[in-house]
Amino acid sequence: MKIAVDAMGGDFAPEAIVEGVVMAAAELPENVAIVLIGKQSLVQELIQKYGAEAVTNIELVNADDVIEMSEHPTKALSQKPNSSIGVGFKLLKDGQVNAFCSAGNTGAMHVGALFSIKAIEGILRPCIAGFVPQITGGHAVMLDIGANADCKPEMLAQFGEIGSIYAQYTFGIERPRVALMNIGTEEQKGSLVAQAAHQLLKDSRKINFVGNIEGGDFFAGQADVIVTDGFTGNTMFKLGESFYTMATQRGISDDFLDKTNYESVGGSPILGVNGNVIIAHGISSPLAIKNMISLAIRQVESDAYTKIAQALS
Amino acid sequence: MKIAVDAMGGDFAPEAIVEGVVMAAAELPENVAIVLIGKQSLVQELIQKYGAEAVTNIELVNADDVIEMSEHPTKALSQKPNSSIGVGFKLLKDGQVNAFCSAGNTGAMHVGALFSIKAIEGILRPCIAGFVPQITGGHAVMLDIGANADCKPEMLAQFGEIGSIYAQYTFGIERPRVALMNIGTEEQKGSLVAQAAHQLLKDSRKINFVGNIEGGDFFAGQADVIVTDGFTGNTMFKLGESFYTMATQRGISDDFLDKTNYESVGGSPILGVNGNVIIAHGISSPLAIKNMISLAIRQVESDAYTKIAQALS
Numbered sequence: 139m140k141i142a143v144d145a146m147g148g149d150f151a152p153e154a155i156v157e158g159v160v161m162a163a164a165e166l167p168e169n170v171a172i173v174l175i176g177k178q179s180l181v182q183e184l185i186q187k188y189g190a191e192a193v194t195n196i197e198l199v200n201a202d203d204v205i206e207m208s209e210h211p212t213k214a215l216s217q218k219p220n221s222s223i224g225v226g227f228k229l230l231k232d233g234q235v236n237a238f239c240s241a242g243n244t245g246a247m248h249v250g251a252l253f254s255i256k257a258i259e260g261i262l263r264p265c266i267a268g269f270v271p272q273i274t275g276g277h278a279v280m281l282d283i284g285a286n287a288d289c290k291p292e293m294l295a296q297f298g299e300i301g302s303i304y305a306q307y308t309f310g311i312e313r314p315r316v317a318l319m320n321i322g323t324e325e326q327k328g329s330l331v332a333q334a335a336h337q338l339l340k341d342s343r344k345i346n347f348v349g350n351i352e353g354g355d356f357f358a359g360q361a362d363v364i365v366t367d368g369f370t371g372n373t374m375f376k377l378g379e380s381f382y383t384m385a386t387q388r389g390i391s392d393d394f395l396d397k398t399n400y401e402s403v404g405g406s407p408i409l410g411v412n413g414n415v416i417i418a419h420g421i422s423s424p425l426a427i428k429n430m431i432s433l434a435i436r437q438v439e440s441d442a443y444t445k446i447a448q449a450l451s
Numbered sequence: 452m453k454i455a456v457d458a459m460g461g462d463f464a465p466e467a468i469v470e471g472v473v474m475a476a477a478e479l480p481e482n483v484a485i486v487l488i489g490k491q492s493l494v495q496e497l498i499q500k501y502g503a504e505a506v507t508n509i510e511l512v513n514a515d516d517v518i519e520m521s522e523h524p525t526k527a528l529s530q531k532p533n534s535s536i537g538v539g540f541k542l543l544k545d546g547q548v549n550a551f552c553s554a555g556n557t558g559a560m561h562v563g564a565l566f567s568i569k570a571i572e573g574i575l576r577p578c579i580a581g582f583v584p585q586i587t588g589g590h591a592v593m594l595d596i597g598a599n600a601d602c603k604p605e606m607l608a609q610f611g612e613i614g615s616i617y618a619q620y621t622f623g624i625e626r627p628r629v630a631l632m633n634i635g636t637e638e639q640k641g642s643l644v645a646q647a648a649h650q651l652l653k654d655s656r657k658i659n660f661v662g663n664i665e666g667g668d669f670f671a672g673q674a675d676v677i678v679t680d681g682f683t684g685n686t687m688f689k690l691g692e693s694f695y696t697m698a699t700q701r702g703i704s705d706d707f708l709d710k711t712n713y714e715s716v717g718g719s720p721i722l723g724v725n726g727n728v729i730i731a732h733g734i735s736s737p738l739a740i741k742n743m744i745s746l747a748i749r750q751v752e753s754d755a756y757t758k759i760a761q762a763l764s
Contacts, residue, residue, distance in 0.1 A: 284634055287634060287641050287642035287643075287645070288642045288643055319686060320686075321597055321600060321681070321682055321685040321686060328600050328682065329600035329601045329682045330600075330601055332600070332682070352685075352686065352689050353685060353686035353687060353688065353689030353690040353691075353692075353693075354689040354690065354692060354693050356690045356693065357693065357697075358693075366686075368634070369634055369641065369642045369645070369683060370682060370683050370686055372634040372665075372666060373632060373633075373634060373665065373666035373679075373683055373686075373687055374666060374686055374687060374690055375666065376665050376666030376667040377666040377667065377669045377687055377690055377691065378666075378690065379666075379667060380666075380667050380669065380670065380671075381694065381697065384670075384694065384708075388703060388705070390701060390703060392701070395697075
């Protein structure tokens with residue numbers, strides 16, 4: 139198994155990325171290698187700085203260009219085919235790697251996935267899944283957390299299906315509880331889109347729909363999959379992350395609060411595409427990168443994207 | 452000044468309501484009286500249970516009926532004119548009280564306000580404002596937090612104006628900073644509605660628009676007014692409230708965290724109507740009711756709703 143990592147993407151790239159990759163490499167299963175993509179001489183130097191000299195499970199692939207965080211995704215991808223993101227998707231599309239991860243330009247990662255490995259047939263819109271720690275243990279898969287600010291009810295219903303399959307195969311949860319984020323528990327509550335989505339989710343035989351949950355249930359352990367549009371999902375997810383900041387500022391730490399740290403999972407998969415693509419926070423630290431690689435391995439092993447494709451075919 | 456309080460509305464009514472009113476009555480300014488609306492004998496008994504016998508600043512008004520939390524707002528209001536909510540709005544409309552507060556059926560409070568004192572001319576849709584504690588001190592006024600799940604850009608722009616006037620007069624903030632909740636700081640980010648609202652807010656000369664904020668900025672002190680639709684606002688507000696639960700479960704308390712307790716403000720005004728209407732959490736405790744009454748007094752003194760009407764005329 140090969141996990142490709144964009145060495146050049148992220149606010150603290152390439153240093154933080156290479157350091158995280160070296161940390162991950164020290165604990166990799168034997169059958170896994172990391173393919174680090176970026177300016178070869180620079181990356182090589184950093185591997186030597188952070189790693190043992192005898193790192194055998196990191197391969198380097200050169201990419202001369204970098205897509206900056208502020209660049210327009212589609213334009214940048216077509217103008218910079220030799221960027222680390224461009225090269226990463228080429229490797230993924232050609233089957234030379236099993237997953238591609240980056241803390242770089244989120245839009246470019248999304249567009250790159252759509253243009254290279256493409257959406258799974260039958261998927262209305264790929265989405266980004268976030269992992270929301272639950273006070274009862276584990277994480278709920280929340281989708282969408284930002285790819286689609288405007289959603290139709292059918293998209294939300296499909297997020298429910300995709301999330302359910304992902305939770306089942308990647309987290310090993312039998313019959314995941316799928317809930318709709320809404321502003322009331324009664325089925326007639328919410329926006330027109332949420333009301334219609336509720337009916338579609340309720341009528342779906344493919345999922346175990348448990349009804350609406352509210353904002354106060356975000357961490358409450360009532361669902362394994364939280365369905366929402368990318369606008370609500372993004373604002374809630376980021377608000378949820380600020381719990382950790384509040385906790386650390388007060389010197390408080392426990393199992394649950396530690397999981398509210400973005401570093402603990404390290405990445406968010408793009409779901410609904412023909413492959414494993416994981417995007418990380420721009421601010422990713424070495425620890426976040428290390429954990430993102432663990433997530434990538436888990437996802438490759440689970441083969442969730444193939445299961446999603448099978449469910450839709 | 453007379454503040455009417457629905458004795459019968461709320462999960463712990465009438466006990467918690469009456470206890471809170473008695474607490475408030477002990478500290479009221481001389482020119483303020485509370486008008487307690489509900490089943491007279493029951494309320495009378497509770498006043499004696501919780502209060503000194505010589506309470507002179509609480510008046511009782513009888514209301515034989517109660518609108519239950521689960522009832523359909525419009526139907527219940529027309530079928531139960533003698534409910535505590537029905538009577539409260541009658542008193543407010545007739546100018547016999549200066550504000551009406553209830554922890555009862557939120558929908559009935561909203562519909563009651565629209566049917567009795569009515570929306571201010573020029574208001575597209577009244578909304579509910581929530582107070583979001585800021586780590587820099589004070590609160591931001593967030594609107595809408597639940598009355599309008601589906602919003603048009605023009606509604607959001609107007610929320611910005613209403614919120615700005617409210618923050619100025621009720622909180623005494625000069626040139627309140629108005630921000631739009633969005634999923635990115637750049638102006639082209641977000642849903643179609645958020646993008647269009649951004650332009651309207653930016654072009655408005657009536658407000659001090661400071662641009663978009665994100666979910667992670669919810670408590671960050673970057674805005675005095677947070678504009679959002681009632682769906683996003685509701686989910687975020689409720690998620691924000693769960694900070695307090697997390698903190699108390701861990702025995703943590705400080706100035707900021709204490710303010711994340713819903714009890715610290717105790718109520719949310721309906722803005723954009725011709726009068727002072729405040730709704731409280733169904734779970735309201737006596738302390739929450741007491742603080743809701745303080746908010747009502749502050750609102751009556753600020754005369755914010757008249758200022759809003761003047762700005763729109």
